[in-house]
Amino acid sequence: MGTDVQRDHRALKLSRREWFTRCLQAGGAASGALLLGAGCHFPTPTSLGIVAPSPQWLPPPRAARLSTDVWRVLNRAAFGPTPGLVAAVADIGIAHWLEDQLADAMPEDPYLTWHVSGLDTLQTEQDDPNELFAEPNEQLVIETGKAALLRAIYSRHQLREVMADFWANHFNIYALKLDGRALIPTDTERVIRRHVFGRFEEMLQASARSPAMLTYLDNRDNKKGIPNENYARELMELHTVGVHSGYTQYDIMQVARCFTGWSVGSGFREAQFVFRPQWHDEGAKQVPFLHLSLPPNGGQRDGEKVLSALAHHPATAHFLAAKLCRHFLGSEPPALVERAARAYLKSDTSIRALLRPILLDGLTNADLCQPVLKRPLDLVVSALRCFAAETDAGDGLQTHLANMGQPLYQWPMPDGFPEKTSAWASALLPRWQFAFALATQGIPRTRIDLEAPLKARKGGEAQMVDVYVEAVFGRPAEAQELARVRGLLHGHFRRARSAGVPDEVCKAELVALMLAAPEFQWKG
Template identity: 40%
Template sequence: MLSRRELIGLGAAAGLASGCAPLAARLRHKAPLDAFALPAGPTEPAVRLFGRAGFGHRPGDLQAYAADGHEKTVERLLHADAPEDPTLIAQISRLEAFRMNADEMEDLHREEVVRQLQQGAFLRSVYGANPLKERMVDFWTNHFNIYGPKETCAWRKGSDEDHVIRENALGSFPKMLEMSARSPAMLAYLDNERNVSGHANENYARELMELHTLGVDGGYTQRDIQEVARCFTGWMVEERFLRRKGTFRFDPDRHDNGRKMVLGHVIPAGGGEADAQTVLAIVSRHPSTAKFLAKKLSLYFLGERHPRVEGEVAEAYGKTGGDIRAMLRPILFSPALLEGSPILKRPLDLVASALRALDASTDGSRPIQEHLNAMGQAACQWPMPDGYPVKPTAWSGSMLPRWNFAFALAEGRIRGTTLERADLSKSVQVEALLGKKPDAELLQAVERDGLGVALASPEFQWR
C-alpha cells in the first residue's frame, strides 16, 4: 500500500491523473532528444547491464554508464534511492488493489482486482526509477509466487507485493521470509488456513522448504515436512466478526503444542506461535538455503550455472545473514554478466524494454496486458507455487505473439500505449532500441517495413 506521505505528496499530479490513465502517461517528462544519441565507444556492456539488472535501458542510461563506468553504475543501482516519478505514484494510487485493505475490496470482482494488480506491476517495471529494485521485485514475486485468481488471494496480493516483496527486495532475505510466512495472501494460497492441530495441512510446509529456502535437494525429509506443518498450525487469516478481516492471526486453540523435531533441531512442547518462528530461523540459517538462492540468482541474472559465482553468493549470504545486496554484488561484478551467453527475453522483459528504450507512454491497461497474456506471462496468473520459469526453452513457443506485439506497438494499434517521438528518425529509433548502430540490412528492412521489424528482430529478442 502507498504510504500516507506518498499520497499527500502527489499534489497536483494526482489530481491531473485522476481522469484517464493515458492523460497521466502523457504528463511524464519526456527524455530530451540528445539522450537518444549513442555514446562513443562500445555500448554492449551498458545494454547488457541494464537488460539484466533492470528491464532494459532508457534514453540517457547508456551515456551515464559511459561517463560513470561499470562499478559506479552498479553501486547506484544497488543503492536504489532515486525518487519515484510523482505521475507513476499517482497512477498506482488510482488502483484500489494497491490502496485498499483486503476487507475493503470484497465488493470488487476478483477479475478486476487481478487486472489492477497486473496494471500496477507493469507500470512499475516500465517507469520505476530504481530498475534493479524492480528487477528484484520480479524475482522475489516469482520466488514467493501467489496465484491471484485463487479464492481470496487477489484481494490480499497488493499488500503482499508492497509490504512483503517491495519493502524487502534489496534488504534481508530472512525478514522477507518471515513476512511472507505471515502474509494473508500466502497463507490463503498455500492452504495454511486449513492447517490445524490434529489435521495438519502440509502445503505451506512443503513449499517453504522446497521452493522458498532449502531447495528440493536441500536435505529435508517427508518427516521434516510433517513436523514443520505442525509448527505452523494455527497460523491463519483473521475472519472473525468485528475484527480487522484479512490480517494475520495466530489461533492458539488450533495450534499443535506438542514436541517437534525439524532438521535435527528439537522444538520443545508449549512453544505456541514461536514454534513456526523457530522453524523460519532454522531454514533461513541452513547452508542449503544459501546454496539454493545462489543457484537461482545465478540462473536468473546470468542465464546459466556459474559455480564460482554461486559460491561467492552463498558465502555472502552466510557472512551477512542473508543481505540481498551483498548477494547481488558477486553477480553484478562478475565477468559472466557482460561476457556470458545472451538470455532470451521473457515476455515482460520484451515489452517493458521496448517501451523503456523508445520512451513510450502507456497506461498499462488491458490492451497491452492482452499481449503479455498471449505471450504467456500475465502477472499473478501462474497457478503453480514455483513462479514463471526462467529457462529460455519455456518461452521458445511464444514467437508469433512476440511478433504480433512488435508490429502492433510500432503501428500504434495498442490502445493506451503510444510511441510519441515522431521527431526521431527511424535510424535513431533503431539505435535507441538496440543500444547500438544497426547493420545496413536491418535498417533497410525498417525503412521499408517499419519499426516493427527491429522490435521483432533477433537482436532485440535477447538480453
C-alpha cells in the first residue's frame, strides 16, 4: 500500500472528535497566518488610525418577552444581532431603533468604509464603469460579493443592507450571462443602493436604463418590427403589478413596442444606456391594462410613460406590499398589506412610506409574524455577526454560500433567490458544515474569538454553555423557547468533560452545535 493511500486510509479511521480537533488546530493556525500576513507591509486600517469597533458583550435583557421581540426584529430588519445589540435596542426601544434605521442618517463605520472602498471593482465602478470590462471575471464576481457581505456583516445601517438585498433579488440579474459580471457592480451601486429607500418610480426608471438589466433581459436588442418581449414580460410580472393583476399578452406586446430602441452603447460606451431612435417603433400604441394611449413619434417617452404608469398602479402597490410583508413577517396580513399599499400610493411611491407600517405595526406584533427559515446569506451573516467575526468575505466564505445554494448574483432566473422554506429546507448538510467550519476556524481569512464572550461575561466552566447560548441566540439562557437546545447542550458538555475532551474542542463543538440548531436556523 503506497504512502498516500496509507495516509488516506488512516484518515478515514479518525474519530469525528479527532477530526474536529485537527480542524480546529489547522484552521486556527491558517487563519492566524492569513490574517496577520507573511511579511507584507501594505497599509492597514490600524496603521491609518482606523480601528474596528470593539464588541460589547452585554447580556440580553432578562425579560423574556422583550428580548425575544428585539431578537425577532434584529433577525428580520437586520442580519441578526451583534454582541450587546439586543440590550442596546431594548434600552432605546424597538420603534426608536426602527425609525433610526429608516432615517438612514447615521455615519457609517470608517472601518467598513475603508474595506469596501478599497475593493478594486468598486473603485473602478466609481471612476469609469467601462473599465470593468478589463477586469478578470473571477475578480468581478468575488469582489461584488465581498462588498455585499462586508456591508451586511459590519454596517450600522442594517435595514439599508436588508433592503439592498431585497431589491437585488426583486430586480435580479444573473452575473454569468453575457456581460453580467462587468455590469452588475454599476447596477448594484447606481440602481439598487442609490434608491434603496427612495421613490420606487425612480428605482424602476433607473433599472429600465441599467445596461445590466437591458442585457440580462435581452432588451438591448429590442427593435421595431421584431420586438423582444422578455423585458416587458418580466417588468410586469416580477417588477411591478404581478402575474395575476389582469394584464394580457396584448399588453405585453404593446409594452415591448414602447421599449424598442432602449439599448446599450458600444466601444467606450458599452457600460452606458443609449436610446437608438432608428430602432424605435414610432407608431401609435395602446396599453389597455394601463389605460395608456400613446400617440405616434413618442420616442423614449413611450417607455418612460409606461414605467410611471406601472409604478403608480394600485396593483404594483399591493404586489410590493404583499412581497415585503412575506419578506419581513413570513405572512401577508390583509389589513396590513392594504395599509402599506395606501401609504405607497399617497406618498408618490415612497419606499420608506411603504415600509413604515410593515415594520412598525407588523414586525413589532408577534401575532402577525410567522417563522422564516434563514436563507444561506442570512445564516452566514447572522453567524458572523453574533460573534463579531473578523473576515475578508472572500472566496473562502463565499464557497460556503455557494455550497448552500446561494452564490451571490448567480441565480439564473429573473425571479431572484427564493424565500420559500421548501426551496432551502432540504440542503441541511452544507449548513452544518458551515457551522462546524466557522467554529473550528476552518474558513480562510475568517475568524471568531470563542474566548471573548467568556472573558467579558466572566463565565467559568460552569457558565460556559449559558454564556454561549446568550451570545448566539441573543436571549436569556433560561428563556422557555431555548429550553430544548439548552438542555441538549448541557448534556453534551457534561459528556465531553467526562471523556476528557480538550477545552478548545469542547468550546468549538458547543458553538457549532448552536449554529446548526433549528433555533438558530430560523427567524422566530
